[in-house]
Each structure stands twice: as structure tokens, then as C-alpha cells.
Amino acid sequence: MTTQMNDSRFDEAQLQEQFDATIEAKDRIEPRDWMPEAYRKTLIRQVAQHAHSEIIGMQPEGNWISRAPSLRRKAILLAKVQDEAGHGLYLYSATETLGATRNELTEKLVAGKQKYSSIFNYPTLSYTDVGTIGWLVDGAAICNQVPLCRTSFGPYGRAMIRICKEESFHQRQGYELLMTMMRGTDAQREMVQESVNRFWWPALMMFGPPDDNSPNTEQSMAWGIKTHTNDELRQKFVDMSVPQAEALGVTFPDENLTWNEERGHYDFSTPNWDEFWDVVKGNGPCNTQRIAHRKRAWDEGAWVREAALAFAENQTAEEAVK
Amino acid sequence: MTTEHTPARGDATANDPTVNVEHDEAGTNVEHDEHDNAYSGLLVNDAHWAFGTDFEDPLAGVDTTVPEGVDASDLGAYCLMLGDDALVFSQRISEWCSNAPDLEEDIALANIALDLLGQSRLLLARAAAADPALVPELPESSPVPDEDRLAFFRNDLAFRNVRLAEVPNGDFAEAVAKILIYSTWRLSIFERLTTSRDSVLAAIAAKGVKEMSYHRDFAGRWVVTLARGTEESRSRLVTALDGLWPLWSELFETHPVEAAVADAGIGIDPAEVADEASVILDQVFAAAGIDRPERGGLAGVGVHGQKGRDGLHTEALSKLLAEMQVVAREHPEGLW
Numbered sequence: 001m002t003t004q005m006n007d008s009r010f011d012e013a014q015l016q017e018q019f020d021a022t023i024e025a026k027d028r029i030e031p032r033d034w035m036p037e038a039y040r041k042t043l044i045r046q047v048a049q050h051a052h053s054e055i056i057g058m059q060p061e062g063n064w065i066s067r068a069p070s071l072r073r074k075a076i077l078l079a080k081v082q083d084e085a086g087h088g089l090y091l092y093s094a095t096e097t098l099g100a101t102r103n104e105l106t107e108k109l110v111a112g113k114q115k116y117s118s119i120f121n122y123p124t125l126s127y128t129d130v131g132t133i134g135w136l137v138d139g140a141a142i143c144n145q146v147p148l149c150r151t152s153f154g155p156y157g158r159a160m161i162r163i164c165k166e167e168s169f170h171q172r173q174g175y176e177l178l179m180t181m182m183r184g185t186d187a188q189r190e191m192v193q194e195s196v197n198r199f200w201w202p203a204l205m206m207f208g209p210p211d212d213n214s215p216n217t218e219q220s221m222a223w224g225i226k227t228h229t230n231d232e233l234r235q236k237f238v239d240m241s242v243p244q245a246e247a248l249g250v251t252f253p254d255e256n257l258t259w260n261e262e263r264g265h266y267d268f269s270t271p272n273w274d275e276f277w278d279v280v281k282g283n284g285p286c287n288t289q290r291i292a293h294r295k296r297a298w299d300e301g302a303w304v305r306e307a308a309l310a311f312a313e314n315q316t317a318e319e320a321v322k
Numbered sequence: 323m324t325t326e327h328t329p330a331r332g333d334a335t336a337n338d339p340t341v342n343v344e345h346d347e348a349g350t351n352v353e354h355d356e357h358d359n360a361y362s363g364l365l366v367n368d369a370h371w372a373f374g375t376d377f378e379d380p381l382a383g384v385d386t387t388v389p390e391g392v393d394a395s396d397l398g399a400y401c402l403m404l405g406d407d408a409l410v411f412s413q414r415i416s417e418w419c420s421n422a423p424d425l426e427e428d429i430a431l432a433n434i435a436l437d438l439l440g441q442s443r444l445l446l447a448r449a450a451a452a453d454p455a456l457v458p459e460l461p462e463s464s465p466v467p468d469e470d471r472l473a474f475f476r477n478d479l480a481f482r483n484v485r486l487a488e489v490p491n492g493d494f495a496e497a498v499a500k501i502l503i504y505s506t507w508r509l510s511i512f513e514r515l516t517t518s519r520d521s522v523l524a525a526i527a528a529k530g531v532k533e534m535s536y537h538r539d540f541a542g543r544w545v546v547t548l549a550r551g552t553e554e555s556r557s558r559l560v561t562a563l564d565g566l567w568p569l570w571s572e573l574f575e576t577h578p579v580e581a582a583v584a585d586a587g588i589g590i591d592p593a594e595v596a597d598e599a600s601v602i603l604d605q606v607f608a609a610a611g612i613d614r615p616e617r618g619g620l621a622g623v624g625v626h627g628q629k630g631r632d633g634l635h636t637e638a639l640s641k642l643l644a645e646m647q648v649v650a651r652e653h654p655e656g657l658w
Contacts, residue, residue: 058420058428065416069650070470070658071409071443074416075436081419082432089425102425127649177658184465184657293420301423303558304494307551314550 023224028154031097039223042216043153044098045114046225048105051091052116054084056109056290060124061133069127073177077130080170087163094155110295117141118276121284122202128181128188128195134174136196136203136241142167143237144207152224175244182249189249196245197253204268205276207234213273238266380443380469381522386451389519392586397520398453399482400583402472403631405445406483409473410639411504412438413646414491423494430540434501437533444526446472451522464655474650478633478640485620485630486569488639495548495555496562502541503566506602507573509534510595519587542606549610556612564615571619574599577631 015034022029029035058081065081068074092102108114119137124130145167148160178196181188208214208230220226238257245252256269279287388394415435422428450457450468457468458475466475486504491497512534515527548555574596576584583589607614621627628634650656 055420055425062420065419066413066645067649069474069653069656070467071439071446071473073658075439075443078416078419078432078436078439082429082436085420085425085428085432089429092425180657185653185655187653188656297421297423300421301427301494303552303554304423304427304548307548307555309551310555311547311551 023152023222026150026152026224028157029152030154038219039225040098042220042223043156043225044095044100046220047091047095047098047153047156048100048108049115049117051088051095051105052109052114053120054088054091056116056120056294058084059290059293060120060122060286061130063124064127064130067127068130073130076173080134080173083166083170087159087166090159090162091156094153094159097155098153106294106298110291110298112282112291115280116290117206118279118284119202119206120290121279121287122199123285125198126191126195128178128191129199131174131177131181131192132195132199134170134172135178135244136199137206138167138171138174139241140203140206140237142171143233143240147227147233150224150227175248178248178250192248193250196250200252200254201271201275204234204237204271205273207231207237209273209276235265238268242266379447379467381447381451384522384525386448386522388452389521389588392520392588393582395453395455396579396582396586397523397588398449398456399579400589401445401449401452401523402456403482403577403579405442405449405472406481407442407487407504407508408438408445409442410481410483410642411487412436412442413642414487414489415497415501417491418497427494431497434537434540437530437537441526441530441533442473443469444529448522448526460654465657466650466654470650474647475654478635478643480633481630481635481639481643482633483630483635483639484569484572485636485639486566486573488630488636488642489566489569490638492562492565493558494544495558496565498541498544498548499559499562499566501537502545502606503570503573503603505534505538505541506606507592507595507599509538510599510602511590511592514590514595518589523588542609545606546610549612559610560612560615563612564617567615567617568620572629575629575631579631 016036019029019033019035019039022033029039061077061084062081065074065078068077092105095105096102105114109116119140124133142164145160145164149157149164151157151160178192181192211217211229211231214230217226217229221229241252242257242259254269256267258267260267278284282288388397412435415431415438418431419428419435422431446469450472456472458471460466460471460475486500489500509531512527512530516524516531518524518527545559548559550556574592576591576593580589580591584591584594604614622629622632623634624632626632
């Protein structure tokens with residue numbers, strides 16, 4: 001006991017050294033390992049934001065469950081939105097290993113103190129958006145998230161492996177819906193193009209601000225929490241998406257989108273970063289609505305969560321009497 | 323089917339991720355490599371491409387011949403009744419998605435809605451196969467399959483579900499009380515239906531029994547939890563049960579179609595299961611320490627006091643259908 005206490009006094013530097021060596025070797029940091037407070041805080045923020053995104057992300061697509069135009073598509077959509085709740089669950093579990101509970105993080109979310117992905121502040125105005133979100137939004141999320149399977153914090157990386165597999169499946173389902181609609185009527189083809197036009201730019205903004213305006217990137221990359229810069233991932237996403245759009249028979253709303261032989265990449269216009277910051281700051285079409293919805297569900301469920309706790313306590317008390 | 327619309331022109335290499343190798347040099351788990359390919363396959367044709375997304379007739383490959391001595395229109399009408407119950411109740415439960423008290427309940431309620439939706443697809447397909455005259459007509463070029471014609475192109479007067487399935491959602495206590503009532507009733511019917519002379523219906527019931535045993539268990543546990551949780555939860559539960567109770571007796575009234583299919587050995591007269599369902603529910607009430615509500619049955623409407631099975635519903639059903647059917651009806655020739 002005494003030894004340990006003495007150790008902890010003079011070993012901070014040594015612990016930091018071990019931590020740095022683990023990061024350097026691209027090994028995993030596990031919950032019981034020592035970690036710098038700033039690393040813990042950054043991770044909680046990042047994983048919580050990701051968890052919140054999954055839960056808030058249930059709303060835009062959930063908006064069409066009641067109106068899905070076939071029973072098969074209704075089942076697919078309901079199962080997908082349910083998967084997002086599941087992703088939220090794994091991710092909140094990962095934050096719990098860092099000492100932040102689901103309840104406290106949800107309280108922060110509904111109080112507007114923590115963020116979620118801005119993409120969910122855009123409305124879903126047609127059923128087609130279910131397909132477009134699957135293709136472009138889940139596609140962009142996968143580009144962002146696949147590198148996170150190797151992130152330095154073990155529980156987060158392992159959660160991401162499972163999440164990425166399911167997201168990949170969702171992306172295929174979304175793309176398949178659009179493919180099917182393109183084989184349908186003229187009206188359906190118009191719906192697909194209209195929806196793609198609305199989601200293309202918000203999808204590109206999902207990778208975050210340009211590298212020269214992304215203050216946290218450098219530290220996060222050094223810690224192995226983030227493994228690619230925003231602009232690298234954005235470029236990769238554009239390069240992947242163009243042939244997919246051609247195969248689908250739709251265009252992206254960018255007249256500067258052209259193949260650059262020299263760079264070996266597609267050139268594209270600069271996203272409207274004013275709009276991005278405006279949405280981040282709370283002025284997106286649905287910011288208020290999304291938080292209000294989550295807050296209502298959370299508040300209206302309070303009595304149920306209390307009842308479950310009270311019931312469990314009563315059971316324990318009864319068993320103690322026996 | 324996927325091959326037909328999977329583009330041949332896609333350049334697979336365009337999708338290959340260029341992430342990742344640097345880590346392997348440092349000796350990190352190589353097994354993770356496959357995960358880096360999660361987004362590589364959109365334009366690739368493989369057998370698991372969006373597995374399960376293609377449309378398949380839910381009864382594909384099943385012999386749907388109507389058994390001898392059975393009136394096909396009775397069998398069709400009966401399957402429609404059971405299918406409409408499951409469809410409408412599923413629609414209501416799915417409204418809970420993103421609205422439940424916690425994530426676990428959100429997931430559980432979505433599961434129940436998905437199970438019921440699956441049951442309804444099989445039952446509607448069985449109804450259409452037994453009696454094609456039930457299926458609404460659409461333009462000749464319409465690719466809309468029978469199950470969707472039945473779900474999306476009938477109006478409320480043609481729906482045969484019991485009214486319990488359609489009443490608007492209340493709070494979480496109302497949800498679990500309603501699921502308990504529905505699944506207790508329906509499980510008793512499905513257990514008997516597994517020996518139906520119609521092998522299709524028997525198979526659908528066998529699948530449903532497994533699913534609804536879980537639904538009843540989930541709802542029963544929550545009813546006990548709420549009853550013995552806090553004062554508020556108990557009071558909400560009692561209020562919810564009281565509000566739903568007028569819809570209980572309708573579940574056990576015998577419609578002429580049900581009498582006919584019961585006689586023919588392919589269906590169940592719901593009156594037969596009234597005692598069993600009552601006993602099971604009373605067991606839950608006893609565990610919860612609450613009394614069975616004392617409320618009379620909800621009256622029917624029209625000259626003969628018709629109810630859900632006759633196609634006369636509450637005001638809630640036509641609104642539920644208006645929302646459910648809006649996109650499908652806008653595109654009668656749409657391909658989804």
C-alpha cells in the first residue's frame with residue numbers, strides 16, 4: 001500500500017512515458033491503463049459526440065418509418081433505425097469505461113452542452129432521403145469511422161469494428177433503394193436526383209472544417225484518436241462517390257467536379273463553410289427540433305426509469321428480508 | 323436479382339481504401355485489416371450485396387393450395403383479419419421508435435413492431451394467394467406486389483383488424499399494457515392455430531408463437547415493474563389498463579368468418595381462448611398486485627353494432643392509414 005502511494009507520487013512521468021510508448025507502438029490503451037486527463041476528456045467528448053449522433057440520427061430517417069411505401073422497405077428502415085439505437089448503446093458503454101455515464105451525457109446533450117453530427121440538422125423531405133442518407137451520409141460516416149477501428153482507445157476501437165460493419169450494410173441498402181427507384185417511374189428518378197442534390201454538400205461537410213481550420217486535429221492525430229485529416233477523408237469520399245453516382249445515373253450539384261489527371265483525384269468546389277458554421281452554431285433547419293425531440297423522449301421517460309430503479313430496489317430489499 | 327441491376331461498369335479499384343498499412347508495420351493486429359474494407363464494395367457484385375434487400379414473395383416456394391373442404395374466400399378473409407391486426411398494431415408500436423424511455427426499450431419495441439410486421443406480410447400474402455379477389459386492382463403496368471396492394475391500397479372500411487390494434491398510443495404504461503393484452507390474446511390463438519389444416523397458416527402461427535411469447539414476457543415484466551415501482555408508475559399503469567379495457571371483450575367475439583374457418587378446421591374461434599387468456603392475464607395482475615379493470619366493452623357502430631372485424635373502426639384508423647399509405651398511393655406504379 002505504502003509503496004503504491006509513493007510510486008504514484010513520483011511515477012507520473014514514468015506513466016506518461018509508458019502511455020506515450022503504447023501510442024507510439026500503435027497499441028491499444030485500455031480502461032484500466034493510466035492515461036493523461038486531457039486524453040480522457042478528449043475521448044469522452046469524441047465518443048459522446050459519436051453516440052449522440054447515432055441517437056439523434058434516428059430521427060431524420062425515423063421520420064419516414066410510418067410512411068415507407070412498401071412493407072419490405074418499412075421493415076428495412078425500422079431495423080436500420082433500431083441498429084442506430086444499438087450503436088448508441090455500444091458507444092455510451094465505451095464512454096462508461098472512461099467514467100462518463102449515459103445519463104450524464106444525455107443530460108448534457110439535451111441541455112445543448114454537447115454536440116452531435118451536424119448532418120442530422122438537415123430535414124428529410126422525401127422518402128427517397130432514406131436511400132440518399134444510406135448512400136452518402138452513411139458512406140461519409142464510414143470513411144470517417146473505418147480508421148477509428150484502429151483508434152488508440154480499445155473499447156472505442158472495438159465498438160467501431162462492429163458499427164462499421166453494420167454501417168456498411170446500411171450504405172448498401174440505401175444505395176440499393178436508389179438503384180431500385182431509378183428503375184421505376186420518371187417521378188421516382190426525379191425524386192432521387194432532387195434528394196441527392198440536397199444531401200451532397202451536407203455530406204461533404206461531414207468531414208469537418210478544412211485542415212487549416214481544424215484546431216483539434218493535430219493533438220488527436222498525435223494521440224492516435226484520429227488517423228486522417230478532414231481534407232484527406234473528404235477527397236477520398238469524393239473519389240469514391242463519383243463512379244457510384246455514374247452507375248446510379250445521377251449527378252452531383254457541382255459544376256467544378258472534374259477528374260484531375262495530375263493529382264489522381266477529382267477536383268471539386270469549396271463547400272459553403274459559412275453554412276457549415278451556421279448549422280454548427282445552432283441555426284440549421286432542424287437543430288431546435290432534434291434536441292426538443294430527444295429532450296421530450298428523455299423527460300417523458302423519466303418516470304419509467306425511476307420506476308425500474310425503485311422496483312429493483314424493492315426486490316433487493318425483499319430478498320434481504322428473506 | 324441483384325445481378326440484374328448491379329452495374330457492370332463500376333471500377334472496383336476506385337473504391338479501394340488507401341488507408342491503413344502503416345499500422346501493420348508496427349505489428350498491430352493484422353486481423354483488423356478486413357474492417358478497413360467496409361466501404362469497398364458498393365459497385366462490386368457479390369452474393370451478400372445488400373443481403374435480404376431484394377423483394378421476394380414472402381411465400382415463395384410454399385404450396386398455397388387451399389385445403390379441401392375450405393371456402394377460399396373465408397380463408398382469405400380470415401388471413402386478412404389476422405394480417406390487419408398485426409400490420410396496424412405494428413404501425414402503432416413503430417411510432418415509439420426514438421421516443422422510448424431508454425435505448426433498451428426503444429430497441430425492444432422496434433423488435434416487437436418488426437416481428438408483427440413480418441407476421442402481417444406472411445398473412446397478407448396468404449390472404450392474397452387464397453382469394454385473389456381481395457387484392458385491389460392497380461394499373462396493369464404496376465409492379466406493386468399483393469401484400470403492398472392490400473396494405474396500401476385499401477381504405478379503412480376494408481380493414482378487418484380489432485380496434486385494440488388501432489387506438490392511438492398513450493404513455494409507456496399504455497404501450498406495455500396494450501402489448502400484454504394483445505399478445506396474451508393472440509398467443510392463445512396462435513398456439514391453437516399451429517395445428518390448422520392449412521399448412522401455411524400453421525407455419526405462420528408456429529413462427530408467431532415464438533415471437534409473441536417474448537412480447538408477452540416483455541410486456542408482463544414491465545407491467546409488474548410499473549405496478550410495483552413508484553406511486554406514479556402504478557397510477558399510470560392502472561389508468562392505462564382502465565382505458566384499454568373496453569377493447570378487451572371485442573377480442574373474443576366470434577365473427578361469422580371466424581366461426582366458418584373454425585368449423586373447417588383451419589381457424590380458431592376466439593371465444594374458445596377467452597378463459598385461458600383471462601387466467602393468464604389474472605396471473606400477471608396478481609403478480610403486479612393490481613385488480614382487473616371493471617369496464618364494459620366498447621360499443622360497435624352502425625345498424626348491427628359492427629366492430630373492427632366488420633370493417634367499422636374508431637376515428638383513429640383512417641388517420642393512421644392516411645399517413646401509412648400516402649407515399650405508396652402517390653406512386654401506384656412505383657418500384658420500391
